[in-house]
Amino acid sequence: MPASINHKIASKIEQLREQLRNHAWRYYVLDDPEVPDAEYDRLYRQLQQLEQAHPELLSSDSPTQRVGAQPLTTFAQIHHQQPMLSLDNVFSEDELTAFDRRAHERLHSDAPIDYAAEPKLDGLAISIRYEQGQLIYAATRGDGNTGENVTQNIRTIESVPLKLLGDDFPKVLEVRGEVFMPKAGFEKLNQQARRNGEKTFANPRNAAAGSLRQLDPRITANRPLSWYCYAVGVVEGGQLADTHSAMMQQLKQYGFPVCAEAQVVKGVAGCMAYYRQLLARREQLAYDIDGIVYKVNAISQQQLLGFVARAPRWAIAHKFPAQEEMTEILDVDFQVGRTGAITPVARLKPVFVGGVTVKNATLHNMDEIRRKDIHIGDRVIIRRAGDVIPEVVKVVISRRTDRVREVIMPTKCPVCGSVIEQLEGEAVARCTGGLFCEAQRAQAIKHYASRKAMDIDGLGNKLIEQLVAGNTIQTPADLYTLSVSRLASLDRMAEKSAQNIVNAIDNSKQPLLSRFIYAMGIREVGESTARHLAENLMSLDALMQADIETLQAIQDIGPIVAQHIVTFFQQRHNREVINKILAAGVVIQNPEKVAVDNQPLQSKTFVITGTLPSLSREQAKTLLLHAGAKVSGSVSSKTDYLLAGEKAGSKLTKASLLGVTVIDEATLKQWLAKD
Numbered sequence: 001m002p003a004s005i006n007h008k009i010a011s012k013i014e015q016l017r018e019q020l021r022n023h024a025w026r027y028y029v030l031d032d033p034e035v036p037d038a039e040y041d042r043l044y045r046q047l048q049q050l051e052q053a054h055p056e057l058l059s060s061d062s063p064t065q066r067v068g069a070q071p072l073t074t075f076a077q078i079h080h081q082q083p084m085l086s087l088d089n090v091f092s093e094d095e096l097t098a099f100d101r102r103a104h105e106r107l108h109s110d111a112p113i114d115y116a117a118e119p120k121l122d123g124l125a126i127s128i129r130y131e132q133g134q135l136i137y138a139a140t141r142g143d144g145n146t147g148e149n150v151t152q153n154i155r156t157i158e159s160v161p162l163k164l165l166g167d168d169f170p171k172v173l174e175v176r177g178e179v180f181m182p183k184a185g186f187e188k189l190n191q192q193a194r195r196n197g198e199k200t201f202a203n204p205r206n207a208a209a210g211s212l213r214q215l216d217p218r219i220t221a222n223r224p225l226s227w228y229c230y231a232v233g234v235v236e237g238g239q240l241a242d243t244h245s246a247m248m249q250q251l252k253q254y255g256f257p258v259c260a261e262a263q264v265v266k267g268v269a270g271c272m273a274y275y276r277q278l279l280a281r282r283e284q285l286a287y288d289i290d291g292i293v294y295k296v297n298a299i300s301q302q303q304l305l306g307f308v309a310r311a312p313r314w315a316i317a318h319k320f321p322a323q324e325e326m327t328e329i330l331d332v333d334f335q336v337g338r339t340g341a342i343t344p345v346a347r348l349k350p351v352f353v354g355g356v357t358v359k360n361a362t363l364h365n366m367d368e369i370r371r372k373d374i375h376i377g378d379r380v381i382i383r384r385a386g387d388v389i390p391e392v393v394k395v396v397i398s399r400r401t402d403r404v405r406e407v408i409m410p411t412k413c414p415v416c417g418s419v420i421e422q423l424e425g426e427a428v429a430r431c432t433g434g435l436f437c438e439a440q441r442a443q444a445i446k447h448y449a450s451r452k453a454m455d456i457d458g459l460g461n462k463l464i465e466q467l468v469a470g471n472t473i474q475t476p477a478d479l480y481t482l483s484v485s486r487l488a489s490l491d492r493m494a495e496k497s498a499q500n501i502v503n504a505i506d507n508s509k510q511p512l513l514s515r516f517i518y519a520m521g522i523r524e525v526g527e528s529t530a531r532h533l534a535e536n537l538m539s540l541d542a543l544m545q546a547d548i549e550t551l552q553a554i555q556d557i558g559p560i561v562a563q564h565i566v567t568f569f570q571q572r573h574n575r576e577v578i579n580k581i582l583a584a585g586v587v588i589q590n591p592e593k594v595a596v597d598n599q600p601l602q603s604k605t606f607v608i609t610g611t612l613p614s615l616s617r618e619q620a621k622t623l624l625l626h627a628g629a630k631v632s633g634s635v636s637s638k639t640d641y642l643l644a645g646e647k648a649g650s651k652l653t654k655a656s657l658l659g660v661t662v663i664d665e666a667t668l669k670q671w672l673a674k675d
């Protein structure tokens with residue numbers, strides 16, 4: 001290849017690399033991308049193709065070369081030319097005030113000190129060395145003097161520049177920062193691990209540490225790691241700014257991501273305001289933080305203050321209340337939720353965590369208990385993040401004694417005594433008490449009264465909750481005992497509205513069988529299943545007596561729904577509630593009671609397609625169902641009629657092929673009017 005062409009390609013390649021670095025910088029560092037992701041991907045692929053065609057032009061600082069190195073067998077040691085210091089902690093305003101006073105004394109100054117305040121990220125400290133703007137190596141903090149060479153892994157983090165931007169940087173520059181895993185990435189990673197039956201990470205910090213300590217960089221590359229820089233180490237052949245905050249802005253220009261929450265504040269008062277503000281926003285941040293770091297902002301003052309032992313006198317970490325603590329599981333109880341779901345709850349030896357005393361933690365379900373190997377009497381790590389329900393992170397197995405007991409799921413509901421069932425393939429166990437179980441009452445009554453069920457006008461959710469809480473009603477059957485005077489005695493209830501509600505209850509007393517079945521709130525029996533049940537069994541009695549085989553013979557009813565139905569009616573409480581409802585004067589309209597001549601299209605199967613002139617497809621479907629027809633979604637040899645409108649497509653073609661009669665809306669209306 002002529003040298004001039006190769007030269008052209010080389011400069012095209014370098015141009016693409018520059019563009020990609022610049023886009024990545026705007027995306028990761030400035031948080032202000034100039035082009036959409038698709039444009040970045042396009043440039044990236046273009047570069048990849050050119051590099052593949054010209055391997056002699058490959059360079060390790062190319063954006064395509066983040067992953068590529070072979071797995072290591074061990075991590076080599078790296079000696080930090082300038083030690084990585086540690087941070088002292090304070091836990092209160094008093095301790096912070098003492099820190100600030102000592103600084104004033106050493107500086108011989110009364111003027112409030114400017115502090116650069118920034119979140120203390122909960123990750124791993126690393127140091128990355130650049131020479132002539134090229135990434136040379138990256139090392140963990142280790143003991144502060146010697147760390148591990150994790151260059152291959154650090155290179156895979158997209159926000160780590162492989163080459164610095166511009167040409168105005170110090171010739172040797174060590175940048176220090178924290179590698180972390182954002183919460184969203186952590187959740188996703190754990191979800192994936194759970195799906196694959198692999199071990200999950202207890203928290204984002206562990207996940208970040210585990211990801212960085214991979215010998216195979218291809219694994220690290222697939223972990224959602226990020227980082228922010230917060231200090232420099234060795235700086236040679238160049239000058240940095242004379243305050244911490246200005247220096248961070250400079251680093252940003254070189255291509256390094258810095259935390260957007262950083263702020264310069266004045267004195268202890270400024271620090272405390274910043275601390276409170278961030279503590280309140282802790283849960284909203286995209287990453288875990290465990291406190292605030294305050295750094296004396298002026299580098300000249302930092303130099304005057306120097307450091308003691310291993311920590312600077314010019315910086316301090318102000319820790320937030322811990323979100324994780326160790327305690328003991330005293331017992332495990334089982335709670336019944338609004339839908340009957342049984343949730344195991346750990347009763348804990350009270351422990352102060354996340355700023356409050358915690359006595360209970362959710363254990364989610366039995367699978368979770370098995371997966372985490374939780375026993376009564378175990379020592380466990382509890383996590384309470386924000387207002388989220390406290391959770392057991394893991395068991396401290398090394399502290400387990402032989403006095404621990406297994407957690408056993410009860411067979412009867414602790415609230416109502418009904419059978420608890422757990423279906424194949426489901427994580428949650430449920431109380432089958434349905435209409436009877438107190439824990440499920442309000443929910444069951446709301447469903448019963450809802451528009452698609454008994455359609456009791458004016459009986460809103462709030463009112464139902466009020467009635468259940470006051471123990472005025474316990475089951476849907478009690479609705480029929482409500483009097484105007486009782487309702488009118490409730491808060492914010494006028495006599496007139498009370499009367500309206502009693503009327504609405506009265507007016508709802510003749511439901512179609514399908515609606516009544518739906519209103520029972522049997523698990524997984526929705527509107528359409530209820531309709532199939534009604535059409536096939538024709539009476540509530542028949543439904544209550546149906547066995548699994550009978551039920552499964554009905555369209556759309558599989559073994560699971562069939563089992564739900566049988567279990568529901570096996571519960572004596574449910575049968576009692578139904579009897580009371582019937583005794584209160586509810587008369588179910590069975591399909592057979594509707595005169596056959598009112599069902600002109602009895603058992604004819606229709607398919608609807610295209611746009612009808614006046615009816616929506618949903619309205620046409622309702623008309624057909626009321627006339628006794630079945631409505632199916634696709635044309636087959638079993639289809640009797642295709643109701644077709646404008647723009648009918650493949651269904652019309654198929655219907656003609658199969659010889660299915662095609663009718664229009666006008667014809668349908670004629671048929672229905674005639675009979």
Ligand code: D41
Nearest residue numbers: 085086087120121125178230231293315
């Ligand atoms: O976010 C952090 N975890 C963080 C850690 C931070 N924002 N600033 C830090 N500053 C320092 C000094 C002042 C010593 C340069 C640090 C750490 N050190 C640190 N991280 C781990 C040990 C020390």
